[in-house]
Amino acid sequence: MFELKTAWRFLIEGKFQTILILTGIALGIAVQIFLSSLISGLQIDLVDKTVGRSSHITAVIPDRNGLSIVDDSVPILTKVSGLAQSERPVRGWRPVVEQLKSSGLFTSVSAVVDGSAFIFKGDRSRSVLLRGVSIGDAAGIYKLEKNITKGTATVSSTNILIGQDLAEELGLSIGSTVRIATPSNGGDLFSVSGIFDLQNRTINESWIFMDLRKAQALFNYSDGVTSIELQIKNVFDAEVISTYCSNTFYQFKWISWQKSNASLLAALKSQSSSSSMIQVLVLIAVTMGITSVLAVSAIQKRRQIGILKAVGATRSMVSNVFLLMGAILGFTGAVIGCVAGYGIIAMFIYGTSIQTGVALFPISIDVKTYLISILIATVSGLLAAAIPARRSASMNPVEVIRG
């Protein structure tokens, strides 16, 4: 294709100019890649820390007037479950759980009986949140395999899991015997089979995982549960899936994690918008750089353009030459920028992990980000070329031919 060949030759011929602008574009894109990777890495880490070890969507019994989900200083499960006790449990939950499990939408589905209880060890006692679960299901949501610091992640009619702060307070260790009493049950003896750390002090000092049937018995719920906890693959789909579930299973009230983490979301949003701001500014700089270089080029290549027009190049051919120059600059600059950005990230990870072995900040490396950067830079190059292209295309060849 003649236009492409000509664009290429024009760029090669103006080597110095071309290298200068490519360096500029590459630097801009590299900074953009690095910053957006850093910011999105931090966000993923933050979200993971916040909701990675908890329910993403929770189905609770509706119409509880006392239910408060606005206070987001306390994790949602504590709140919702804390109130569940006074409520009538749901009995027909098994088919719902089966359906949810087979829907393929969820990575974990766990039916829970929650209620307040007291734990006694010797003469000491504490108020706790008793959480009756099928341990296999709960392990999925709370990553118990990973978060058990002592003992094993098993429960039975006599074995329970407790948090590490509770264990410390009451001086409990694996095999310790405790008594747990609920308002409707005077108390049973349990032995501690595992101690967990869910990296949240409130949870670590108040939660107790117990066998589902045992908890149902302690609260006199027969086969009822108080909530269903769900995890999904992409946490940001929670709103949509929650709405979908609300329309399908309206016997429950479905609450996504976002509803109870408004301030976190606001923080993420402002972070994202500052990240987009940086990207927009970089793109404006890239576009302006390309425009100015091509404007100069259009003047330098006036003679050539005049000759091409004189020997029959049409307006669109001439403008294509400049558009292609813009696109080539944008594309090549962005590709170099992506490589450089990746290099900076790799150096950053290496540099910050030299002492600890783990990177200081988590950095997300997403191929999509790179491809989008390249695409946008190429399109910016095209746009940047529009004015020089138009001007050159409408040039009168006679002006050049006259010499």
Place this chain on the structure above:
Amino acid sequence: MDSHIVLSGINKSYGNVIKAHVLKHISLSIEKGELCAIIGQSGSGKSTLLNILGLLDVADSGTFLYENTDTGKMSDDQRAHFRNSVFGFIFQFHHLLPEFTALENVLIPWQIANGSISSKAKARAKELLERVGVSKDMNNRSTNLSGGQQQRVAIARALINNPQVVFGDEPTGNLDSDTAENIFELIKEINRDVDSTFIIVTHDRHLAAECNRVIEIADGIIKDDIRLEQKTKAERWGVLSPCYCRLKQKVSSVS
């Protein structure tokens, strides 16, 4: 009459405030295959006329029929197409693209017409370069060629698309006289071999004397239109020599 190129009543002015009437009601017809020279003093309007004939420029008024087609009704792109495929151009300052080699320069009009280069086109370009005597340097950048060589490449470029008309605006004007003679000889030869029309602007009367026809422009009008086919060399020079012209001017100013 043969209606190859027919101009009638062509006017062209430049400038908005002070109008310079450069071509004044020019009427002219040129036959197929002619080797036609346009001569005249500098500033008389030769280039302007040639640019209009070559569809590089448009007249303010008057009609220009090419093979009975009214060129006045053509769009920008149609004129570009004509310049590319029907006409060939040789300019005074060679006007090769410095970013391309001699061979690539020759192929430019072909590529504009066809997009990509076929092996046939390449062979033709090489043949033309051979013909104009630059085949040895065809892979050199055009900036590494001498002026005469560049003009030879420009001639090859003008011929690549088999044009019906070849225009030259002082094609030898920028060359030393020996080289100029060589180049003009080459143009004459090619004109004999192909059946294209050649319209060449020159201020060199010696060269004009070698053509079939000489049109002299003065002050925007056709002052003389001389057919030389039947004339001997001496007769031609008799008609065209500057002394003769001065004499003629004197006579006309006296009378």
